[in-house]
Amino acid sequence: MDFVDTDLYRAVTDFAHDAPPWVQHSAEIGTEAGLLVFAALFVAAWWRARHAGTRAFAIAVLAPVATAVAYVCSELLKSAVTEERPCRAVAGAxxxxxxxxxxxxxxxxSNHATIAGGAALALALARRLIVWLTVPLALLMAFSRVFVGVHYPHDVAAGxxxxxxxxxxxxxxxxRPVTxxxxxxxxxSAPALRWLAGPGPADVPSYGTPRRPARHR
Known part of the structure; x- marks a missing residue:
């Protein structure tokens, strides 16, 4: 099947083929290493949220779960579309x-792009400022999948x-339910569960309602 972005795929892979070896090796490593970076960011978001309100903690916990749901959706769509890889289908690339x-x-x-897009936005919902890190990282991961030759541009855009x-x-x-x-x-009363969830903010009770100051008589 000839896709509208086949020529773009050829252009990117030609550029990749002519790139310096260190760029090629960095792209090959980076296409997988980006997943580890997002995993580390999920852990950091959870750890930070242990001292936040219950809603903030819930969003931090949901971030990797939501990304996993996106991955499952990607796998289901792959099975329905059954598009051949460009590294096998594009002649002359x-x-x-x-x-x-x-x-x-x-x-x-692209599963990698799906995970990257899901993680980038889910983490941004947990902490808005991190979007300046997660979105460029997601775009770089998506581009790397075309650069190394295993996906069409439309695969990563859709992902x-x-x-x-x-x-x-x-x-x-x-x-709401996770909060x-x-x-x-x-x-x-289980110490392990309390440790996983964290104590929350010091001046806010576990359900996130600020304590009222004591009334003196």
Whole structure:
């Protein structure tokens, strides 16, 4: 099947093929290392949220869950579309820098881009300022999948959009019930659960309602 962005794919992979070796190796490593960076950011967001209100904690906990939901949606869509990888389908393209996935490991949409888009937006909902880090990282990860030759540009564009939309919806829908659950866990008598949920802010009780100052008589 000839896609409208086949020429763009050829242009990117030609550029990648002519790039210095250190750029090629960095792209090959970075396409996977970006996942580890997002995983570290999820852990950092959870750790920081242990000392935040229950709603903020709930969103931090939901961020990786929402990203996982986006990944599942991507896998289901892959199975429905069954698009062949460009490293096998595009005639005359430069050899891919990464090993071309086997037949049956479909191309549309990109799982890496879906995870990147979902993680970028879910983390931004947990802490707005981090969007200046997560969005460029997601775009770089998505581009790297085309650069190493295993995805079309439309694969990564669709993945970014799918991940972002699904993750945001999942966080929005899950915030209220997970906030209630977080409050219950913080009030639990089990030390392990209380440690996982954290103490919350020092001046706010577990359900996030500010304490009223004591009335002196």
């Amino acid at each position: 430069a050899p891919s820098l990464a090993a071309c996935p086997p037949h049956g490991d479909w191309s549309f949409p 970014l959009l799918l991940g972002a939309v699904v993750a945001v919806l999942a966080v929005r829908l899950g915030t 209630r659950l977080a409050g219950t866990v913080r009030a639990s």
